[in-house]
Amino acid sequence: MTTTLTATGPTVVRRAVIRAAGLRRHGWRAVLAVFAVCFLLPLGASLAFSLRGPDGSHSLSAWTGLPGQPGFASNLLTSLELAAGTVALTLTLMVPTVTWVHLRLPRWRPVLESVCLLPLVIPPVALAGGVLSAFQDAPQWLTGTPLILALEYTVLALPFTFRALDAGLAALPLPTLIEAARSLGAGWPTALLRVVVPNLRTAVLSSAVLCAAMVFGEYTLASLLLMNTLPVWTVQVGQQNAQVATAACLLTLLLSWALLGLISLAANRRVPRTSRSRP
Amino acid sequence: MTARPLTRSAPAGSRSRRGGRQTRNLVGLTPFSLYLAVFLALPTMAVCVGALHDDAGHLTWSNLRQITDEPYRHAFAVSTEVSALTAAVGAVLGLAAAFATTAAPPDGLLRRLVTTACGVLAYFGGIPLAFAFVATLGSVGIVTRWLAALGANPYDHGFTLFGFSGIALVYLFFQVPLMVLVILPAIEGLRPQWREAARSLGGSRRQYWRFVGGPLLLPAFLGAVLLLFANAFNAYATAAALTNGTVPLVPMQVAAAMSGNVDADQQNLGNALGVGMIAVVGVMFAAYTLLSRRTARWLR
Numbered sequence: 119m120t121t122t123l124t125a126t127g128p129t130v131v132r133r134a135v136i137r138a139a140g141l142r143r144h145g146w147r148a149v150l151a152v153f154a155v156c157f158l159l160p161l162g163a164s165l166a167f168s169l170r171g172p173d174g175s176h177s178l179s180a181w182t183g184l185p186g187q188p189g190f191a192s193n194l195l196t197s198l199e200l201a202a203g204t205v206a207l208t209l210t211l212m213v214p215t216v217t218w219v220h221l222r223l224p225r226w227r228p229v230l231e232s233v234c235l236l237p238l239v240i241p242p243v244a245l246a247g248g249v250l251s252a253f254q255d256a257p258q259w260l261t262g263t264p265l266i267l268a269l270e271y272t273v274l275a276l277p278f279t280f281r282a283l284d285a286g287l288a289a290l291p292l293p294t295l296i297e298a299a300r301s302l303g304a305g306w307p308t309a310l311l312r313v314v315v316p317n318l319r320t321a322v323l324s325s326a327v328l329c330a331a332m333v334f335g336e337y338t339l340a341s342l343l344l345m346n347t348l349p350v351w352t353v354q355v356g357q358q359n360a361q362v363a364t365a366a367c368l369l370t371l372l373l374s375w376a377l378l379g380l381i382s383l384a385a386n387r388r389v390p391r392t393s394r395s396r397p
Numbered sequence: 398m399t400a401r402p403l404t405r406s407a408p409a410g411s412r413s414r415r416g417g418r419q420t421r422n423l424v425g426l427t428p429f430s431l432y433l434a435v436f437l438a439l440p441t442m443a444v445c446v447g448a449l450h451d452d453a454g455h456l457t458w459s460n461l462r463q464i465t466d467e468p469y470r471h472a473f474a475v476s477t478e479v480s481a482l483t484a485a486v487g488a489v490l491g492l493a494a495a496f497a498t499t500a501a502p503p504d505g506l507l508r509r510l511v512t513t514a515c516g517v518l519a520y521f522g523g524i525p526l527a528f529a530f531v532a533t534l535g536s537v538g539i540v541t542r543w544l545a546a547l548g549a550n551p552y553d554h555g556f557t558l559f560g561f562s563g564i565a566l567v568y569l570f571f572q573v574p575l576m577v578l579v580i581l582p583a584i585e586g587l588r589p590q591w592r593e594a595a596r597s598l599g600g601s602r603r604q605y606w607r608f609v610g611g612p613l614l615l616p617a618f619l620g621a622v623l624l625l626f627a628n629a630f631n632a633y634a635t636a637a638a639l640t641n642g643t644v645p646l647v648p649m650q651v652a653a654a655m656s657g658n659v660d661a662d663q664q665n666l667g668n669a670l671g672v673g674m675i676a677v678v679g680v681m682f683a684a685y686t687l688l689s690r691r692t693a694r695w696l697r
Contacts, residue, residue, distance in 0.1 A: 120527075127592070141572070142500075143500050146496060146497040146500035147497070147500065148420050149494070149496075149497040150498065150507075150511075151499065152492070153493075153494045153573075157514070157518070157570065159533060159540065160526070160529035160530055160532070160533045160570065161529060161530045162539075163529065163533035163538060163539040164525075164528065164529040164532045164533070166532070166539055167531075167533075167538070167539060192685070198691030211428065211429060211432055212429075214425075214428075215425075215426065215428070215429040218422075218426070220424040222422040222425065223419075223422050223423070223425075223426070226423075226426075230426075232686070233433065235669025235682075235686075236437065237437065238627070238682065239627070239678050239679050239682045240437070240441055240675060241630075241631040241633070241648060241651070241671065241673065241674045241675065241678060242523045242631065242633060243631075243633050243648045243651040243652050243655070243671065243673030243674075244441075244444050244651060244668075244670075244672075244674055244675060245437075245440055245441070245444075246652075246655065247443075247444055247447075247651065247664070247667050247668055247671055248439075248441055248442075248443040248444040248447075248653040248668075248671070249440045249443075250655065251440075251443045251444075251447055251664070251668070252439045252440045252442070252443035253440075263430070269436050270436055272432075272436070273432075273436050273437045277494060278520070282474075291658075314620055328520075331517070331520070331521050332520065332521060334521070335520075335521030335522070335523060335524065335525070336634075337523055337524050337633075337634035337637070337638070338523075338633045338637075338648075338652075341637070342652055342655065342656055344656075346640070349634075352524060352528070353524060353637075353638050356528060356531075356638070358683035359530060360528070360532070360535075363528055364528045364529070364531070364532050367524060367525035367528045367529065368525070368529075370525065371517060371521075371522070371525040374517050374521055375513060375514060375517045376519060378511070378513040378516050379509065379513045382509045382512070382513055383509070
């Protein structure tokens with residue numbers, strides 16, 4: 119008798135607790151669903167809007183005509199070049215710097231972190247004005263071409279790139295790797311390029327993608343420095359043909375989402391490290 | 398460190414040797430420092446110097462005095478209003494969304510979709526969001542038509558996408574995702590053991606949140622509100638694509654003063670406005686850093 123009593127008591131309670139937790143989980147799912155609807159609504163509306171033909175019919179003309187729009191191809195090319203340049207510049211500057219700080223100056227890591235967050239404090243509009251007046255006497259090849267954008271985008275991307283590389287390096291047994299490489303006769307460039315970078319590939323990849331996505335969405339600096347990039351073109355076109363602009367926006371948005379999704383999948387497929395904590 | 402008490406001469410020697418190595422190590426930061434000096438510090442200096450000079454190149458306070466007068470005082474007020482409103486509402490909604498997200502398994506597809514979507518909207522959404530909302534709630538947008546068919550056209554009730562209410566609404570669509578990204582690590586950092594400890598000591602759920610979870614999350618939450626404020630205060634692209642300057646926000650006025658004409662005086666006024674923005678955002682950001690340092694103490 120007593121055994122059944124003690125057995126049923128906790129089970130009833132536990133069942134109630136489980137039911138309450140289940141209800142709560144359903145409640146949170148409902149909340150998430152509401153948010154999903156709210157956020158998918160503008161995207162769905164954009165899609166429907168871009169597919170709206172003349173007099174209420176549906177038409178693909180905004181999408182099929184997109185590549186042929188005057189200026190689309192050349193501005194897309196500019197943005198692609200800018201993205202490539204910014205990524206290259208960011209990686210050559212930041213991979214050695216963050217690695218060096220992790221390896222030799224761990225006490226300076228918080229300083230580097232705060233410095234890398236500074237671009238969030240300087241408003242892009244103010245930075246644009248500063249660039250205009252600081253480099254007004256600079257040669258034309260610097261300020262008259264998108265080169266200046268790539269140079270400044272590297273600065274604007276610092277918060278993203280630092281965080282990605284920092285997280286990647288924190289998970290590596292960096293001193294061991296470098297010592298092993300150096301004791302086998304590798305110079306610094308070899309150790310960096312053939313030992314650190316391959317181990318950091320997920321972090322390098324994700325900082326590259328974040329950079330590229332930033333370049334593809336950045337409007338403020340490009341428009342104020344009077345450069346023609348894809349976002350600037352989109353806004354200009356949007357004043358005459360909102361459907362084409364909406365299609366272009368949707369395209370860049372979904373592409374960045376897909377790229378970030380791929381990164382997040384790649385980040386999880388890391389080989390589990392077994393030898394890490396062995397002394 | 399450990400060898401210090403052994404001999405008397407050792408500390409000085411090792412310290413200087415360590416100091417020498419430290420100096421040599423710092424040399425490794427030269428490329429990064431030089432780069433930032435040229436492409437971040439120099440333009441920022443140019444803004445500050447420009448703000449303190451008139452068009453003849455003389456030192457003056459007049460630019461900075463001018464931005465505290467109308468119409469700029471009004472612009473700062475409107476910008477502060479939009480930023481505070483969207484930061485507060487965005488933080489509360491984002492907190493709810495983040496809690497809802499933690500109900501999903503951490504490595505699941507749903508979680509990944511949510512965090513990547515938040516990343517895209519929070520960091521790269523500026524222009525696309527503006528166009529998406531023209532398609533949704535513009536005067537011929539899809540939702541506007543639905544509402545009009547239901548007899549509740551928002552444009553008949555004082556709403557316009559291209560005014561204050563529209564800006565605030567669109568800003569929420571990058572503020573909420575940013576809040577989710579910022580607060581998610583803090584929520585996940587609340588260890589189940591703390592909840593179990595509270596429970597085993599006889600505390601109810603409400604008591605757990607009142608005395609344990611709430612106080613732990615509070616600094617992170619307040620810090621995130623400040624970050625959201627700074628984010629909205631800096632935002633330019635969405636407002637520029639949406640309003641063409643009909644809503645007097647400070648970033649719009651900076652851009653207008655800087656690019657609108659060749660008048661040098663006007664440009665220095667833009668610089669002064671830029672300094673004002675840096676001051677506002679800087680204060681918010683410093684407070685955010687302090688608060689997040691407090692959170693970092695128990696996180697991880």
